Amino acid sequence: MTHPLKLGLIGTGGISRRHAISMKDLHDRGRDGFGVTAVCDVNEAAAQERADQFAELFGSRPTVYTDYKVLLAQEELDAVDICLPHGLHHGVTIDCLEAGRHVLCEKPLGITIKACRLMAEAAERTGLVLSTGVPHRCQPGQRAAHWVFNESGLMGEVRSFFHSYTRPPAAPANTSAPVPERVRWRRNRLMSGGGPVLDSGFHYCDSMRYFFGGLDTVYARALNAGGSFEEAPEDTVFVTLTFKSGVTGSWTWSLAAPGAPARNVTFYGTQGSLRDTTQTPFAIFHLFERRLGEREDGELQTSDGKSYSMAELEQMHLDSLSADARERLFPGGADDGFSIEIWDFLEAVRGNRSGPEVDAWGGLYSLATGDAIYESITTGDVIKVDDIISGARSQYQDPIDEHWGIQ
Ligand SMILES: NC(=O)c1ccc[n+]([C@@H]2O[C@H](COP(=O)([O-])OP(=O)(O)OC[C@H]3O[C@@H](n4cnc5c(N)ncnc54)[C@H](O)[C@@H]3O)[C@@H](O)[C@H]2O)c1
Incomplete structure (x- = not known):
């Protein structure tokens, strides 16, 4: 064309x-x-x-x-x-x-x-x-993190990650004001498919698959602690994820935890760690997020005492690429x-x-992690993500499919 x-x-x-x-x-x-x-x-x-x-x-x-x-x-x-x-x-x-x-x-x-x-x-x-x-997986920070984990050898073989974030609930909304449409549809599970796990959390699920490949199992618990998402299924989530590659990780967050906010987003390999220190509350969903005009922040520390900033890692990643690969990943230098x-x-x-x-199948596989989290929350079971992909487990999704007449 x-x-x-x-x-x-x-x-x-x-x-x-x-x-x-x-x-x-x-x-x-x-x-x-x-x-x-x-x-x-x-x-x-x-x-x-x-x-x-x-x-x-x-x-x-x-x-x-x-x-x-x-x-x-x-x-x-x-x-x-x-x-x-x-x-x-x-x-x-x-x-x-x-x-x-x-x-x-x-x-x-x-x-x-x-x-x-x-x-x-x-x-x-x-x-x-x-x-x-x-x-988000296209951002330079995530591209660099993918290179660190899968190609650089800088931190050995990735084994685990610990991601947690807590912040107090937003101030109560003015209850007499009409709820904006962009908020209203997100609170309706039949229109949104779920709460933060499936909305911003979709980016997280896709990035984990980008970094470490297919998931094996998910175990999750959720609370609705009465924060800013009062009509959504969850404002507080605890998830343990295992990957077919052998990586194990935890993703825990609350948007309704009173008191001081806290955050830790760290990946561990056999020879070092990579920590996301980007100053954004969305790091727990978006990971190494770069907004227009900002840089991702992070630090890699190796067991033998070396350390690399995110900017250094991004440059090392760029230097490792052929001209064709650079144009494919960062067309015209886009960041x-x-x-x-x-x-x-x-x-x-x-x-x-x-x-x-x-593509569409990739989109389906990334959604399967989020739906496995909801299936586990709904049933209390450890869920095989392949069972979500095949349709063998669908208790959480069934009413949504029924609503839309999807067979
Ligand atoms: N990639 C990201 O970082 C990111 C960020 C925000 C939203 N999103 C995604 O973008 C999509 C839209 O989110 P948004 O925040 O822009 O929502 P929004 O509510 O601001 O916009 C949705 C628009 O769709 C319109 N609309 C509804 N029904 C319609 C119809 N039948 N025909 C034509 N228009 C119709 C609404 O009037 C509204 O203007 C969602 O899938 C959301 O998850 C992605």
């Missing part, structure tokens, strides 16, 4: 604004040949606002729609970027694929494993690209995860790579 790619954006709420900024970042780096020509949201004001943003950034205003089926019927588009609430991902994605459009879908790919499977099968049936949006994931998708659509970094 050599012509400039025409994209549609469906769902123009919070995160779509960030997608627009990253598309501009790509253009500024000479990674262009694409543009958003149509936007769609049931909230027309939100769609108009996003169209204004594109006009300001790129000098041309996309056409505004309030019904994605009309957009699909009227617009000549190569691909669609979907930024909708989780329960809508599968239906809209499958409609877009059936209408001949490649799809980049925000995380989590589908609301349940069965929903993801339907999406993956639709991509295979139509022969089109379906990419799962996972910007923003959203820019990198969007370019990866576009390159897959153009046929310049065999598929996106995280």
Whole structure:
């Protein structure tokens, strides 16, 4: 495909604004040949606002729609970027694929494993690209951490990790004010698929799979301690994770722990440790997070007394790459995860790579960790993640599938 790619954006709420900024970042780096020509949201004001943003950034205003089926019927588009609430991902994605459009879908790919499977099968049936949006594994810090664990040999063989985070509950909301829609749908399990474990936690589940490969088992307990997520299934979670590679880790956090906040995010190998010291409360979900204009922070310490900063590790990782690999992982020198994931998708659509970094099956496997956590919370059992992937265990997900009529 050599012509400039025409994209549609469906769902123009919070995160779509960030997608627009990253598309501009790509253009500024000479990674262009694409543009958003149509936007769609049931909230027309939100769609108009996003169209204004594109006009300001790129000098041309996309056409505004309030019904994605009309957009699909009227617009000549190569691909669609979907930024909708989780329960809508599968239906809209499958409609877009059936209408001949490649799809980049925000995380989590589908609301349940069965929903993801339907999406993956639709991509295979139509022969089109379906990419799962996972910007955090694309960030330089996580790319460097992946290199440290799997290629550098700097800390020996990774054996374990200890991740914990606690903070006091947010101040009580003004109960007379209406709950914003972006919060309301997240509190409804039938639309969100779950609470923080599946929302921001999806990034964590995907990153763990990126670092250490497939999971073996999960054991989890959750509390709703009455913090800021009063209608969500959990605000406090304790998880033990084991990987097929032999790595064992714990992920424990509370967004409702009174008193002093505390945080520890450390990976241990046979010859050293890597600690994430990035000053962001989201490190427990996003790991080595770099926001625009900020750097990830971290320190690797070896048993023989050497230490490396995150900046040094990122540079060592870059120096280890061929020119081709550098362009694939950091196109045009991009260091923003959203820019990198969007370019990866576009390159897959153009046929310049065999598929996106995280395709639909990858999205399904990453979701399986989150659903295994909920299955364990629901049943009290240790859960084999393969049983979630195969559908052998689905007590937690069954009511959600039933609600959406997913077989
Ligand atoms: N990658 C990240 O770091 C990240 C961060 C935040 C959100 N997300 C993901 O992005 C997606 C959207 O999240 P958000 O925070 O932007 O939510 P949001 O509530 O701010 O935006 C969702 C938009 O979808 C619109 N919408 C709802 N139903 C629609 C329909 N049938 N047709 C068209 N538009 C419709 C809503 O009006 C709203 O404007 C979710 O999957 C979320 O998990 C990813």
